[in-house]
Amino acid sequence: xxxxxxxxxxxxxxxISELTAKRTFAALPFGAxxxxxxFFISNMTNSGIQNIGVVATTKYESLMGHxxxxxxxxxxxxxxxxxxxxxxxxxxxxxxxxxxLEALQANISYIEKNxxxxxxxxxxxxxxxxxxSAMLEQHIKTGARFTCxxxxxxxxxxxxxxxxxxxxxSDGRIKDIVIHNKVTPGAYVATNTYIMARxxxxxxxxxxxxxxxxxxxxxxxxxxxxxxxxxxxxxxEKLLYIDTVSxxxxxxxxxxxxxxxxxxxxxxxRPIITRAxxxxxxxxxxxxxxxxxxxxxxSTIEGTVRNSIIFRNVHIKKGAIVENxxxxxDCTIGENAVLNYAVLDKSVNINDxxxxxxxxxxxxxxxxxxxx
Amino acid sequence: MARKKKCIAMxxxxxxxxxxxxxxxxxxxxAVPFGGxxxxxxFSLSNCVNSNIDTVGVLTQYQPLExxxxxxxxxxxxxxLNYGGLHVLPPYQASKGGDWFKGTANAIxxxxxxxxxxxxDYILILSGDHIYKMNYDIMLQEHIDNGADCTIAVxxxxxxxxxxxxxxxxxxxxxxxxFAEKPEHPKxxxxxxxxxxxxxxxxxxxxxxxEQNPESDNDFGKNVIPAMLAGGEKLHAYLYKGYWRDVGTxxxxxxxxxxxxxxxxxxxxxxxxxxxxxxxxxHPPTYLGEHAKMxxxxxxxxxxxxxxxxxxxxxxxxIIEEGALxxxxxxxxxxxxxxxxxxxxxxxxxxxxxxxDAKVGGNKESSELTVIAAGKEVF
Numbered sequence: 001x002x003x004x005x006x007x008x009x010x011x012x013x014x015x016i017s018e019l020t021a022k023r024t025f026a027a028l029p030f031g032a033x034x035x036x037x038x039f040f041i042s043n044m045t046n047s048g049i050q051n052i053g054v055v056a057t058t059k060y061e062s063l064m065g066h067x068x069x070x071x072x073x074x075x076x077x078x079x080x081x082x083x084x085x086x087x088x089x090x091x092x093x094x095x096x097x098x099x100x101l102e103a104l105q106a107n108i109s110y111i112e113k114n115x116x117x118x119x120x121x122x123x124x125x126x127x128x129x130x131x132x133s134a135m136l137e138q139h140i141k142t143g144a145r146f147t148c149x150x151x152x153x154x155x156x157x158x159x160x161x162x163x164x165x166x167x168x169x170s171d172g173r174i175k176d177i178v179i180h181n182k183v184t185p186g187a188y189v190a191t192n193t194y195i196m197a198r199x200x201x202x203x204x205x206x207x208x209x210x211x212x213x214x215x216x217x218x219x220x221x222x223x224x225x226x227x228x229x230x231x232x233x234x235x236x237e238k239l240l241y242i243d244t245v246s247x248x249x250x251x252x253x254x255x256x257x258x259x260x261x262x263x264x265x266x267x268x269x270r271p272i273i274t275r276a277x278x279x280x281x282x283x284x285x286x287x288x289x290x291x292x293x294x295x296x297x298x299s300t301i302e303g304t305v306r307n308s309i310i311f312r313n314v315h316i317k318k319g320a321i322v323e324n325x326x327x328x329x330d331c332t333i334g335e336n337a338v339l340n341y342a343v344l345d346k347s348v349n350i351n352d353x354x355x356x357x358x359x360x361x362x363x364x365x366x367x368x369x370x371x372x
Numbered sequence: 373m374a375r376k377k378k379c380i381a382m383x384x385x386x387x388x389x390x391x392x393x394x395x396x397x398x399x400x401x402x403a404v405p406f407g408g409x410x411x412x413x414x415f416s417l418s419n420c421v422n423s424n425i426d427t428v429g430v431l432t433q434y435q436p437l438e439x440x441x442x443x444x445x446x447x448x449x450x451x452x453l454n455y456g457g458l459h460v461l462p463p464y465q466a467s468k469g470g471d472w473f474k475g476t477a478n479a480i481x482x483x484x485x486x487x488x489x490x491x492x493d494y495i496l497i498l499s500g501d502h503i504y505k506m507n508y509d510i511m512l513q514e515h516i517d518n519g520a521d522c523t524i525a526v527x528x529x530x531x532x533x534x535x536x537x538x539x540x541x542x543x544x545x546x547x548x549x550x551f552a553e554k555p556e557h558p559k560x561x562x563x564x565x566x567x568x569x570x571x572x573x574x575x576x577x578x579x580x581x582x583e584q585n586p587e588s589d590n591d592f593g594k595n596v597i598p599a600m601l602a603g604g605e606k607l608h609a610y611l612y613k614g615y616w617r618d619v620g621t622x623x624x625x626x627x628x629x630x631x632x633x634x635x636x637x638x639x640x641x642x643x644x645x646x647x648x649x650x651x652x653x654x655h656p657p658t659y660l661g662e663h664a665k666m667x668x669x670x671x672x673x674x675x676x677x678x679x680x681x682x683x684x685x686x687x688x689x690x691i692i693e694e695g696a697l698x699x700x701x702x703x704x705x706x707x708x709x710x711x712x713x714x715x716x717x718x719x720x721x722x723x724x725x726x727x728x729d730a731k732v733g734g735n736k737e738s739s740e741l742t743v744i745a746a747g748k749e750v751f
Contacts, residue, residue, distance in 0.1 A: 032657035033673075071447070256659075265656035276448075276652035280641035281408035281686070283633075284666035291664055296657040297409070297673055298642060301666075302635075313642075 003136055004114045004198060005044040006121040008103050009037065009056040009063055018245055018365050019345065024056055026124050027063040028242065029328050029346070031255055031264075032296040032309050035066050036242070038274040039127045039264075041082070045073045046270040047132035049120065051080040053110050055103050057087045072275050085110055100192060101208060101216040108205050111198060119201055122193035126154065126239040127251065129264050129272065132195070135233040139195045144231035146221065148174065149193035151239045155260075156251045157183050158244040164190040164217065166232050174230045177222055188232060191239065237263060249343050249363045252309045252326045256292055279312050287318075303333065317352075324360070342366065375455055377427050377490040379512055379569075381420050382483070384476050385413060385500035386433030391621045394745035395721055400432065402500030403439040404625075405704050405722070407632050407641055408672040408685050410650045411442060412619060413500045417449045417458075418648045423508035425496065427456035429486050431479045433463060433472060448651045461486060475590030481579040487572070495575055497568040497592065503628050503639065504565075504616040505646045511610045512569055521574040521605040524548065524597070525567035525612050537563035538593045540609050548607040553593050562609055565616055568592065574605060615639050626719055626741055629685045629702045633668050641670070653705075655688045663694045679709065687722075700736045704746075721746040 009026035019028055026037040037054065044052050052075060056063055063084065069075065070082030085107050104111070104121065111119065118139070120132055130149070139147040150166050157163065165187040167176035183189060204220060213219035221230060238260060240251040255261050265272055279298025284290060289304040298313040303320035311329040316322055319336035326343045333339065334352035341358040345368040350356070354372050358364030366372065389401030396404060402413035413430075420428050428451060432439055445451075446458025461483050463472050473479035480487075480497065487495065494515065496508055506525070515523040526540055534555075540562040541550035550559065578596050582588050588595045601607055615638055619625040631638040641648060655674025660666065667682040674689040679696035687705040692698060696709045700717040703709075707720050710728040718733035723746055726732060730750045733742035744750060 258659075261656070261659065271654050272656070273654045276654075278647050278649050280643075280648070281670040281672045282658065283642065284669050284671065285635060286668045288666060290660045290666055292660065292662050294657050294659050295671075300642070 002116060003047075003049050003118040003120055003132070003195070004111070004116040005049040005052040005132075006104075006107070006111075006119065007037065007040045007044075007052065007054050008100060008121070008123050009054055009060065010058060016242065016244060016248060018367065019248060019343075020059070022059060022368060023062040024059045026054070026056070027060075027066060028248070029311060030127065030242070030252060032294045032311050033277075034272065034274045035063075036124055036127065037063060037067060039129070039272055040122065040124050041067065041070065041073050041075070042272045043128075043130050043132060043270070044120070045075065045273075047136070049132065050075065050077065051114055051116065052082050053085050053107065054082065055085045055107055057103075060084065060086060066275050068275070072273050083110070099215060101205075101214055101220065104201070104216075105205050105209055108202065108209075111202060111205070114198070116198055118195060119198040120193070120195050122149070123191070125243055126151070126191045126241050127264070128235065128237040128239040129267050129270050130193075130235055130237055131270065135235075136195055138231070138233050142172075142231050143229065145196060145200065145224070145228040146230045147195045147233050148221075148230065149191045149235060150188040150232050151191060151235050151237070152186065152188060153236075153238045154183055154189045155238050155240050155254060156247040157189070157241040158247050161243055163187075164192075166190055168232050172232050172234065174225060174232050176225065177217060188234060195233075240264075245343060245363055245365050246361050249324075249326055249341070250360065253307065253324065255294055255309065256307060261294075277312055285318075288316075303335075339364075345370075348372070375490075377456060377492045379425055379494040379496055380427040380429065380456075380487065380490050380492045381425050381496040381498055381508075382480055382487075383413070383416055383420075383428055383430045383498045383500050384479060385430050385439060386473055386479065387501065388434040389501065389620065392619075392625060394743060395622070395625070395719070396435070397745065398435055398438070400435045400439045400500075401620075403442050405687060406503065406619070406625075407629060407639075408670045408687050410641075410648055412503065413439070413442075414648050414650045415503050415505065416498045416500055417451070418646075419504070419506050419508060420496075420498075421449050421451065421649070422646055423506075423512075425508060426451065426453060427459075427490055427492075429459050429461045429483060430500070431461050431473065431483065433479075436460075436462060442651055444651065449649045456490065459486060475588075475595075476592045477579055477582050477588075477596045478590035480575075481583055481590070484576065484579075492572055495570045495572050497566075497570065499566045501619060502566065502616060503619055505614060505639075505643070505648070506567070506612060506616070508567075508569075511567070511612075514610055515569040515571075515608065518546070518608045519606065520569075520608040521571050522597070522600055523569040523608045523610050525565045526562040526609045527565055527612050527616055528561050529563040531558065531561050534558035534561050534563060538597075539563060542609045546608050546611075548601065548609055551597055551601055551607075553598075562611070564593065565612060566593075566618075567612075568597075569610075574600070578603070578605075622719065622743055623741055626702055630683070630700075632670055632685060633683060653688065661694065693728075701733075718742040718744065720744045721748075723747045724750070726750045 010024040075082040282299045285302040295310040296312040302318045303316045308325045315332045317335045320333045328346045330347040337354045342364040349371045385402040389396040451458035539558045617628040658675040661678030665680040669684045671686040672688040678694040679692040681698045684701040691708045693711045704722045709726045712729040715732040717736040
């Protein structure tokens with residue numbers, strides 16, 4: 001195999017602290033039956049990667065419970081496969097990595113012991129169906145030292161967070177890396193996804209440890225822009241961002257658009273795979289109404305659902321009205337309850353006749369296991 | 373270390389299921405889809421694992437390709453074990469020649485070496501073509517408590533239907549005194565469900581005798597059970613009161629699918645206490661469009677529905693366009709129903725394309741059940 005894959009599961013926990021109170025970012029449920037990690041593992045396996053490390057530092061129980069040995073992705077193999085990399089006492093004894101470079105430094109032994117000539121490493125806050133094998137092909141063809149993924153279509157990127165943008169020349173070489181407070185229209189937005197030669201990365205990591213460097217962007221990439229060929233790989237796919245509760249709602253609801261949905265899930269050779277539950281089919285009762293919604297299996301719909309994403313094993317009782325919501329797994333919505341722009345975490349119980357209303361920019365968020 | 377299982381199951385999955393044609397044209401009956409996301413065999417297999425039986429031999433013969441693929445290593449049922457687990461047992465050639473399985477009893481006889489690997493005290497014999505949720509462990513316990521040589525699961529059926537079944541007469545202790553296969557004038561209403569627990573030694577003895585008899589059809593119901601009864605062995609009936617259907621005909625297959633619908637369905641699939649496990653194919657969740665209207669239906673994953681669907685069971689990867697109407701139907705995977713088409717009281721097999729404004733079937737009260745075979749186009 002040509003390329004090793006590494007995913008950083010919790011680089012973005014702090015951005016969306018409500019939803020990541022009990023789980024790492026990569027384990028966030030998304031799109032009625034997935035977790036965010038599914039998109040990254042599926043993209044990697046669809047691109048021919050058979051060896052994947054998932055770097056996790058905290059709250060990784062639900063992540064590990066979800067991916068297990070990677071059997072769903074055919075990664076449960078004897079010679080390669082999926083490895084969750086929890087923190088271990090590394091060079092300076094700190095338990096939590098602050099950024100990508102530190103996470104790489106901490107997992108240097110994993111990178112060392114595998115033999116693939118190339119390595120792909122990525123954060124996981126932007127969801128798309130991305131062909132990493134095309135990115136690798138470009139990397140090899142251009143002879144670049146680094147190839148960095150970026151997009152001109154960042155969808156629902158939270159406006160109050162900083163964004164890293166690449167300035168490119170006409171050949172797609174990165175001339176500058178700039179940081180803005182909000183997305184510049186038409187800019188090449190960086191996704192924190194990189195391909196490079198594995199041996200080269202090991203050299204860089206060893207040096208960075210010796211010289212106490214801590215930022216990939218500022219200490220490694222920026223100083224190398226002139227002397228090394230650092231290329232951008234611009235994906236045409238839309239990338240759905242999840243960095244606030246509002247963008248979590250918006251990016252979920254974006255799946256109601258047929259083109260977005262088909263781009264993400266409808267690529268015949270690049271299916272998005274997730275851990276299977278054993279849910280029965282969804283049941284729609286007499287007199288129920290479900291329009292413009294995505295509804296997962298195991299759910300029972302007796303009330304009204306519009307413009308919403310309903311996860312597995314949700315029960316929406318008679319007379320209840322659910323609009324513009326994301327309802328996570330195992331929730332129950334009582335009779336005649338009315339929900340608008342709400343985000344319900346797992347196993348929430350809404351009693352009869354309750355009224356919950358937020359707005360698209362400020363969704364009504366209800367945390368796991370709550371009873372209202 | 374000597375290894376041993378208390379009870380193993382032998383699941384008969386080789387029948388052709390000709391009365392289910394065209395659904396069984398290229399697929400063994402146990403692998404026919406059921407209830408939106410299941411195959412018929414999932415019920416027997418799930419019953420086994422839910423009853424703590426972790427060793428299952430599946431005897432295959434007719435059209436085994438899809439069934440074998442579906443079973444795989446048995447992982448969906450947690451039957452991918454190092455010792456025990458799921459084993460597909462096809463007919464085979466041996467040094468003294470080979471043969472197709474001649475009958476249900478002969479199929480077990482030919483697999484004695486598989487059974488010997490586990491040295492079980494008891495053997496559970498099952499069919500792969502029944503839809504039911506049954507705890508075999510309770511039946512096994514009753515078998516042991518009775519000190520029986522064979523226990524046959526029975527259910528009480530209406531007297532007018534009794535002549536379709538193997539009918540048992542019992543004494544007050546539940547011991548079987550008489551057995552008649554499909555009797556013209558049934559003496560009782562206790563019908564065999566085709567589920568047997570045997571004490572291994574006794575089963576082996578009677579299979580050997582059955583094999584020596586050239587007149588025998590090598591069938592459990594016709595030959596082995598009557599022989600045991602004639603030989604004075606202790607046969608007991610175990611009365612089962614739950615849901616059980618033989619889905620051997622198109623109309624019984626359709627009805628059993630419909631039994632999964634309603635607010636309190638006769639056959640509850642969403643049952644945390646008795647999960648039915650199945651092998652997944654990976655589809656995104658179902659999308660319901662602006663014009664979708666769903667009433668009293670079950671719907672699996674990967675569907676794009678913008679039409680009206682009522683009183684129906686839908687599989688996966690189905691497209692139903694705006695203005696199409698589907699009523700009283702079982703629709704299997706990969707079916708497209710275009711704009712304005714009306715599909716009523718029908719079974720639509722996989723990969724069927726129903727074009728715009730086509731009419732399939734008719735009113736449930738006044739027409740016959742319509743079946744569209746796999747891969748057909750309807751204009």
